[in-house]
Amino acid sequence: xxxxxxxxxxxxxxxxxxxxxxxxxxxxxxxxxxxxxxxxxxxxxxxxxxxxxxxxxxxxxxxxxxxxxxxxxxxxxxxxxxxxxxxxxxxxxxxxxxxxxxxxxxxxxxxxxxxxxxxxxxxxxxxxxxx
Numbered sequence: 254x255x256x257x258x259x260x261x262x263x264x265x266x267x268x269x270x271x272x273x274x275x276x277x278x279x280x281x282x283x284x285x286x287x288x289x290x291x292x293x294x295x296x297x298x299x300x301x302x303x304x305x306x307x308x309x310x311x312x313x314x315x316x317x318x319x320x321x322x323x324x325x326x327x328x329x330x331x332x333x334x335x336x337x338x339x340x341x342x343x344x345x346x347x348x349x350x351x352x353x354x355x356x357x358x359x360x361x362x363x364x365x366x367x368x369x370x371x372x373x374x375x376x377x378x379x380x381x382x383x384x
Contacts, residue, residue, distance in 0.1 A: 279307060280374040287380045288328045289317025290353075294377060298369070306366040307334070309375055313349070314358035321353040326381035332363035337373035348384055 283292050290313040297308050309332055315321055321328060331346040347361045365372065 279372055281309065282374070282376055283379070284376040285378040285380065288321075289315060289319075290321070290328055290330075290379055291316045292330070292377055292379060296375065301366065304366060305369050306364050307369055307372055307375075308365075309363045309377075311361045311363070311377060312358050313353070313361065313379070315353045315355055317355060320355055321349065323350055323352055325383045327384060328379055329382040329384070330361055331378045331380075333376045333378070334365050334372045335374050335376065336371050342368050342371050348382060 294311045299306050327349050329348045333344045334342045343365050345363050
């Protein structure tokens with residue numbers, strides 16, 4: 254029984270290692286930014302136990318003259334995953350809830366775990382919202 258458990262774990266580990274490593278390529282852009290935040294971003298195709306996911310990591314650095322507080326208006330970053338024809342596959346947004354001082358940064362992550370093969374690119378938008 255122990256041997257079977259070890260082999261099962263090994264097979265799961267190898268499967269996880271190679272899942273999503275078939276050369277998936279996704280382009281990303283910042284399409285709109287109405288805030289003093291400078292958005293840098295990268296993505297990774299990650300293997301999970303439930304399949305493959307695309308994870309977009311966004312670093313938002315306050316390049317303005319004032320701290321961004323939790324008082325409205327606050328920045329909201331939206332990530333839209335799009336197909337090669339421009340059709341929206343998935344969209345998610347995150348509102349900054351913690352203050353970001355001048356020169357400081359915060360990190361946001363957007364993950365997509367379904368229809369991963371349909372995604373060709375992602376677009377990031379950052380706007381002020383009254384939340």
